Amino acid sequence: MSDRVIVFDTTLRDxxxxxxxxxxxxxxxxxxxxxxxxxxxxxxAGFAIASPGDFEGIQLVARHVKRPxxxxxxxxxxxxxxxxxxxxxKAKRPRIxxxxxxxxxxxxxxxxxAEDEVIQLAVAAVKLARKYTDxxxxxxxxxxxxxxxxxxxxxxQVIDAGARTVNIPDTxxxxxxxxxxxxxxxxxxxxxxxNKAVISVHCHNDFGLSSANSLxxxxxxxxxxxxxxxxxxxxxxxxxxxxxxxxxxTRKDLFKVTTGVCTEEIYKTSRLxxxxxxxxxxKNKAIVGAxxxxxxxxxxxxxxxxxxRTYEIMHPKEVGxxxxxxxxxxxxxxxxxxxxxxxxxxxxxxxxxxxxxxxxKRLADQKKEVYDEDLMTVLEDQAAxxxxxxxxxxxxxxxxxxxxxxxxxxxxxxxxxLEGAASGDGPVDACYKAIDRxxxxxxxxxxxxxxxxxxxxxxxxxxxxxxxxxxLVEHGRAAATDIIEASARAYxxxxxxxxxxxxxxxxxxxxxxx
Ligand code: KIV
Ligand code: ZN
Numbered sequence: 001m002s003d004r005v006i007v008f009d010t011t012l013r014d015x016x017x018x019x020x021x022x023x024x025x026x027x028x029x030x031x032x033x034x035x036x037x038x039x040x041x042x043x044x045a046g047f048a049i050a051s052p053g054d055f056e057g058i059q060l061v062a063r064h065v066k067r068p069x070x071x072x073x074x075x076x077x078x079x080x081x082x083x084x085x086x087x088x089x090k091a092k093r094p095r096i097x098x099x100x101x102x103x104x105x106x107x108x109x110x111x112x113x114a115e116d117e118v119i120q121l122a123v124a125a126v127k128l129a130r131k132y133t134d135x136x137x138x139x140x141x142x143x144x145x146x147x148x149x150x151x152x153x154x155x156x157q158v159i160d161a162g163a164r165t166v167n168i169p170d171t172x173x174x175x176x177x178x179x180x181x182x183x184x185x186x187x188x189x190x191x192x193x194x195n196k197a198v199i200s201v202h203c204h205n206d207f208g209l210s211s212a213n214s215l216x217x218x219x220x221x222x223x224x225x226x227x228x229x230x231x232x233x234x235x236x237x238x239x240x241x242x243x244x245x246x247x248x249x250t251r252k253d254l255f256k257v258t259t260g261v262c263t264e265e266i267y268k269t270s271r272l273x274x275x276x277x278x279x280x281x282x283k284n285k286a287i288v289g290a291x292x293x294x295x296x297x298x299x300x301x302x303x304x305x306x307x308x309r310t311y312e313i314m315h316p317k318e319v320g321x322x323x324x325x326x327x328x329x330x331x332x333x334x335x336x337x338x339x340x341x342x343x344x345x346x347x348x349x350x351x352x353x354x355x356x357x358x359x360x361k362r363l364a365d366q367k368k369e370v371y372d373e374d375l376m377t378v379l380e381d382q383a384a385x386x387x388x389x390x391x392x393x394x395x396x397x398x399x400x401x402x403x404x405x406x407x408x409x410x411x412x413x414x415x416x417x418l419e420g421a422a423s424g425d426g427p428v429d430a431c432y433k434a435i436d437r438x439x440x441x442x443x444x445x446x447x448x449x450x451x452x453x454x455x456x457x458x459x460x461x462x463x464x465x466x467x468x469x470x471x472l473v474e475h476g477r478a479a480a481t482d483i484i485e486a487s488a489r490a491y492x493x494x495x496x497x498x499x500x501x502x503x504x505x506x507x508x509x510x511x512x513x514x
Pocket of ligand 2: 202204
């Protein structure tokens with residue numbers, strides 16, 4: 001058996017499927033290019049038939065991302081397989097991933113189909129997909145709740161029909177590691193032609209066990225793991241790439257397998273996905289949370305200073321978490337700044353570098369110590385500034401005990417300037433009302449969160465908001481040492497997206513059910 005585990009990233013399909021995480025085709029491309037740098041083996045770029053946006057996203061990724069295999073999901077229906085094929089036309093290495101549910105509960109209540117009909121659908125879809133590409137994956141949806149005898153039968157037949165990967169999804173996150181591992185072992189022992197296919201696993205996180213289940217499957221012979229960055233996905237999410245990959249790497253003594261992932265790119269990828277989806281990474285999230293490598297207790301700090309391995313099982317550098325926490329201050333020059341940018345993995349054009357340096361200097365004036373996380377936030381903010389959007393150029397907010405909170409705001413777009421004021425329940429509310437009034441919009445604020453990027457009273461405050469309007473949900477994120485300013489910028493960025501995307505083609509229309 002091969003000791004190489006294939007890493008199949010489904011951030012752009014299952015991850016993007018979770019409510020409020022939807023990405024534009026261009027944003028999908030941005031993530032896919034970064035996944036390429038992370039060196040994943042397969043990128044599931046979307047579900048071609050689900051919406052014109054998904055179709056376009058897959059096409060764009062297939063056209064521009066050449067090293068990894070690019071995959072589209074398709075129900076076991078000819079029209080889905082056909083759509084996947086069309087979207088993948090420009091892919092150098094296309095994969096069609098087709099699926100149909102096989103558990104009793106899904107077949108009876110969702111599909112209203114008998115076992116034989118389900119097998120026919122599966123076999124026909126695999127055969128059709130094989131006409132277009134040699135690389136076909138099949139998933140018996142809800143496999144973890146499928147009777148073993150039926151599961152073995154389906155797998156044998158789809159492998160005979162030409163599936164080269166058989167993926168075992170724990171669709172509803174029901175499995176327990178020891179049991180899921182046994183299922184994989186039973187598949188290896190009972191499906192006669194299983195040596196013609198790679199066994200893959202796809203675990204959801206409803207019990208918080210998705211990574212543990214994936215790892216148990218690898219111990220029992222699975223050689224592909226389907227994962228998402230930051231574990232985003234339906235409901236409680238999917239197994240997270242960073243957790244599974246780092247466990248395989250760090251505990252190679254136990255797993256005796258390797259992956260091709262360039263782990264130093266993990267942190268950057270996590271930040272990008274969080275920024276574009278608006279899903280904030282919790283501070284104590286394994287591997288990529290802000291506290292993942294922070295030691296607070298005196299005993300731990302003392303131990304780490306004496307010998308890192310006393311309390312650190314991975315080196316922060318291995319996941320691209322810059323080691324030196326304190327980097328630059330207001331006396332730092334251009335050279336030091338550029339060196340630090342390079343070390344953090346940013347390559348900037350001269351104009352971008354100049355603008356970033358100016359922003360760094362402004363930040364260093366407000367803040368004594370500028371940390372790597374501050375710099376990354378500044379750069380991400382800068383990258384997010386799209387042309388054709390409104391920029392916040394002036395903000396004055398007042399609040400206090402016995403004072404009516406008010407905000408005066410100036411927005412500019414090209415030569416246009418808008419200025420106005422509003423009062424509200426607090427300074428943030430006043431800013432949001434002023435922005436609504438100036439732009440003539442009334443979106444609903446469905447989520448607001450704030451967190452400090454680094455520690456200390458002068459830390460950057462990073463605000464993430466999610467707003468809803470015209471049937472769309474968009475998010476915005478911004479950081480500043482002044483949290484009212486960060487709040488206003490984040491909101492404006494979300495409203496800008498709402499106005500831009502409201503004019504474009506509609507988002508998802510099809511459901512994920514066959
Ligand atoms: O969770 C699931 O079952 C899926 C399949 C489509 C693979 O996402
Ligand atoms: Zn899934």
